[in-house]
Amino acid sequence: MAKIVAVHSFRGGTGKSNTTANLACLLAQKGHRVGIIDTDIQSPGIHVLFSLDPNDCPCALNDYLWGRCEISQTAYEVTPTADPASSGKLFLIPSSIRTGDIARVIHYGYDVNLLKEGCQRLIRELPLDYLFIDTHPGLNEETLLSIAIADMLLIILRPDHQDYQGTAVTVEVGRHLEVPRMSLLLNKVPACFSREALTDQVAHTYGCEVVGVLPHAEEMMTLASSGIFVVRYPDHHVSRELRTVTAMIEA
Template sequence: MSKIVSIHSYRGGTGKSNLTANIATAIACQGNRVGIVDTDIQSPGIHVLFGLDEKQIELTLNEFLWGNCAIADAAYDVTYVLKNQTNPRSSIYLVPSSVKLNDISRILRERFDVELLLKGFKDLIENLKLDYLFIDTHPGLNQETLISLTTSDTVLLVLRPDQQDFQGTAVTVDVASKLQVPELLIMVNKALRDYDFQDLRKKVEQTYQIPVIGIIPESENLLRFASSGIFYLSYPNDPISLTLEVVATKIIS
């Protein structure tokens, strides 16, 4: 049975898209067919991590929402990033949003059919025979986010150990609880290395009554690597990659 996972943060700058790409890749490496939809329509960018050049992208989520194509036609096979992975079933498909200013302005101005997006998620799962569909959401709470939360089996909330993030995440947790999201999880990103991670985990879990499935420290390797690819694949033995692997396993289980 397929599973829909939304990865969300209340504020921008948490590394949400980077985590989405890396966790989805880690799950694909375990022999799964994985899809990713970039619903961060206002500021898309996850395609960069998979090496998709703007010139290669003809159809996008925007075109699907305007009724110009089927959502599967806007799905790009980016399995090539796996390179030396040996499981023949492992695959990754990405539906990007348009980075063109006119397209972004139009989708924000005209909005779109909510039911069509929900149908698109289901069609993508069916047509590509996906085991997991990841939704990279727009930060904050808007129409797209609420749709994603409503349709998800799992919502992974990403926050930094910052007071504003703590307050914003509390709002998101409250909304998700009212929407009766089946599974809520938390991941802390960009934690300073001198933090007591065990104490930080305890504090976050006590605050939200939600399990923390991973804490990612600030990393020079990660900062230097930036958006040049999938960190999990390039640095498989890095402690961050090992944490990502644990997170992937917990989502699967």
């Protein structure tokens, strides 16, 4: 049975795409068939992490949503080169970076039901064990839909007041939509914070599990948007932390 994980954050810049890419890679390395769908149509970016050249992708999610192609045509394999014997696979469904396409979405929108159907078909056709939905920050219609269809809502936040307030809204909305599992992942946590105290506080405040506390890692910043951290630095303590998060997602 496939698991849909909607990854969301209230504001941009929380490291949402980066974390999604790393978690998906770790699951693929463990032998799962994983998909990532970039529904952040207004500001797509996750393809950069996988060094996927948009010019090599004739079909993007936008093309599917406008009925130009089948959803299966928009899935590109980006499995991190590791054990060739492994059954793990990673597929990316990128959004178009063409400014015309982006402007069109912002102007006319699209039928969000198509997104739902697209997800369904991806899970069936590829087929997938996990589908990550990389959402646009904020709570717009496709994000709400993503939450509605997700088995797990993973909210990424930084330890600051704006994120705390915004996360409270998302958690509440998630409860309204009766998401089976809601988890919080703290990212870019300064070294001076006590991990345990922060985990307790956050879990207590939102009544949700905290699946991980990721420190502010210099190396991650250096790598920026050009590579998958867990592939480049598999033994880094951040990678180990991400692995425990992956185990909690699998649980």
